[in-house]
Amino acid sequence: MKIKRIRTIGLVAMAALVLAACGNLKNSSFGSNDSSNTATSTKTTTTTGSTGSEFYQGVIKNGTYRTSKSRGVNVSQNDNVMNLKSFETGLLDVSKKVFSTEKYVFQEGQYVDSSTVENWLGRVSKSNPTGLNPKNNGKKGATTRNPIYLQQLEEQDYMIQNGSKMSLGGVTVGLGMNSVDYYQKVQYGATYETNISTTELTAQGKKMANTVLQRLRQKSALKSVPIVLALYKQSSNDSLVGGNMIAYAVSKNGSTSVSDWKSLDWNNYVFPATSESKNSGANNNDESDFSSFKSHVENFFPNLSGVTANAHYKDKALSKLSVNITTKFYSETEIISFTQYLATAAKRYLPSGVPVEITVKSANGDIQSFLARTAKGSSYYTHIFSDQGNN
Amino acid sequence: MKIKRIRTIGLVAMAALVLAACGNLKNSSFGSNDSSNTATSTKTTTTTGSTGSEFYQGVIKNGTYRTSKSRGVNVSQNDNVMNLKSFETGLLDVSKKVFSTEKYVFQEGQYVDSSTVENWLGRVSKSNPTGLNPKNNGKKGATTRNPIYLQQLEEQDYMIQNGSKMSLGGVTVGLGMNSVDYYQKVQYGATYETNISTTELTAQGKKMANTVLQRLRQKSALKSVPIVLALYKQSSNDSLVGGNMIAYAVSKNGSTSVSDWKSLDWNNYVFPATSESKNSGANNNDESDFSSFKSHVENFFPNLSGVTANAHYKDKALSKLSVNITTKFYSETEIISFTQYLATAAKRYLPSGVPVEITVKSANGDIQSFLARTAKGSSYYTHIFSDQGNN
Secondary structure, three states, rough: HHHHHHHHHHHHHHHHHHHHHHHOOOOOOOHHHHHHHHOOOOOOOEEEOOOOOOOEEEEEEEEEEOOOOOHHHHHHHOOOOOHHHHHHHHHHHHHHHHOOOOOOEEEOOOOHHHHHHHHHHHHHHHHHOOEEEOOOOOOOOOOOOOOOEEEEEEEEEEEEOOOOOOEEEEEEEEEEEEHHHHHHHOOOOEEEEEEHHHHHHHHEEEEEEHHHHHHHHOHHHOOOEEEEEEEEEOOOOOOOOEEEEEEEEOOOOOOOOOOEEOOOOOOEEEEEEOOOOOOOOHHHHHHHHHHHHHHHHHHHOOOEEEEEEEEEEEEOHHHHEEEEEEOOOOOHHHHHHEEEEEEEHHHHOOOOOOOEEEEEOOOOOOEEEEEEEEOOOOOEEEOOOOOOOOO | OOHHHHHHHHHHHHHHHHHHHHHOOOOOOOOOHHHHHHOOOOOEEOOOOOOOOOOEEEEOOOEEEOOOOOOOOOHHOOOOOHHHHHHHHHHHHHHHHHOOOOOOOEEOOOOOOHHHHHHHHHOOOOOOOOOOEOOOOOOOOOOOOOOOOOEEEEEEEEEEOOOOOOEEEEEEEEEEEOOEEEEEEEOOOEEEEOOOHHHHHHHHHHHHHOOOHHHOOOOOHHHOOOOOEEEEEOOOOOOOOOOOEEEEEOOOOOOOOOOOOEOOEEEEEEEEOOOOOOOOOOOOHHHHHHHHHHHHHHHHHOOOOEEEEEEEEEEEEEEEEEEEEEEEEOOHHHHHHHHHHHHHHHHHHHOOOOOOEEEEOOOOOHHHEEEEEEEOOOOOOOEEOOOOOOO
């Protein structure tokens, strides 16, 4: 018992320290600025500290991160983890259009719990009346069956910090819609696919989003806060990139339906293009820049097994480039020289004005080095991982 | 043929561009500073570009990195890749004591080729007269047999760039000495161990280093350049950290033997200490700082599977801390919040004044995020890898 008490006291002190240490959150629109600096040790809700205005701070309660009430559900819903990662970062990006990172603090969803999400993601049936997916029509044909449209659902809360108080300022709910629904005709049998057009998944998603909105508005805490609804198109399980946000709508003043949907032209491509992925929406200049980079890098080192990139686009313009390089590991000195060379070559050949990250991995997946440049930066940050290898 | 010629011309142009782009190398002691800026397209030897004075630039020849003449030999000699990584970074660190990063350019060893190294690493015998390890005395007992003392050997060249010319300025040769020699009594049989004391491996290493020195001096290019000889003590195969440089000596003016060895008190420890690794040489304050960090971080997230660190010491003082955190992946938003929190907690709890790197990985080894601070820095650089996952 004594140990436990000491631990608790330590945590409260810690919470105060963390708060004192960060204070990056601008709450200028909520009274005087110095309120956040008069933190006392009675405070138990605090934030993670910010790493720049591109990210929200997160909510810490009693020194512990406030995890989602539906934590883990979406991991189990995604065979392709890229679909979870880009769903969540996409939801954050949509939210930033409505809830500014300077004013709002991020909190994992607290109002829709795991069993609720699991029920909603199921098919509607007598035993599951709240299921959002259509009922099983008994058919097994790829085009005759009712597919699972809704694959994942996530709630994110946006909090307003006012002095020592934290109150709910808004909610974003994302619906991850299948472009391909994978199914078995018999248990443990072969996997078949039902393709779903973007038009159809969008229409289904908008309908479901309104149902979700009505249900959320029934909770007293969510009666009047702004609620952002966002639709995400899942990529196929074999895709090397995640899916994309395709549309969003904002419900204000407690409205229980939305019709004013804004389309989002966000896309991900893999460079270099393959015969399967033509990258028709990608910018040719970006592709040829990458291709110059790739050929110089491949010439530098005789044994690279792969130089590829994930290119992210928003409204036809490159918004982020992630380059993955796999190399056979011969020596640490080669990694150091190679990384130095990459910094020079990336600066010379890769598109400027967008964030770029480059990872160098050995064939067995151990990260060897990492380079990154921000959208505004001119030089690359580089790091060589000399302590990674046997894990 | 035509394609090949265009390619070659491109490379020459590239070499000039890279040279023009970097120019970080200070060659003030070699004539006028502007010589490096008058690069013409006839130049074919250039450098990788520097990422800071802590690293040497590397030599590029015709657009291609100049790999070691004994490339790959040491990879096959090391069951624990940490022993190769820390051997090579250790050799660089020793070399920096003699060849400054501002004046010298790094080149992978060009004078001792693979078959020579392989012969030297073998036992001396009628068929292998140049073997540096003792002859097989036919005995199989851990203490009665002649162990393999020398496990790996590496040459590094240090070049001086003068205008468009690059000439050899010195050589470093490292000898990796076993603290444990693993052997089989019968082919494919069980593995046995011969332990070798630091006193013995040091004595054997010094003797072998002088033999190596005599052989190197017979090569005309190495007749008179400074040669640094360095001894490295390999860690055991199950060690989570690599071994350490233990001594070095400098041969000048073409001397064919060295006796003035300088001891190096460099050590690696794993935090937290275990019953097997008492970390007797580590600083108690560093360990308790890490322990504070660890307990706060573990409290923040309910499901971290591991928070450990590799602590590097030089002359009893912490010189670098590498923290490894393994977490079960639940969501990208958790990774973002966790990384922000780590930046705050690391700044608060981890020792200052030394470089710190922190990697967050999922249980399957995919890197999720990364934080680092330089020795002089106060804030942490952070990066979240949203495009890593399915590989």
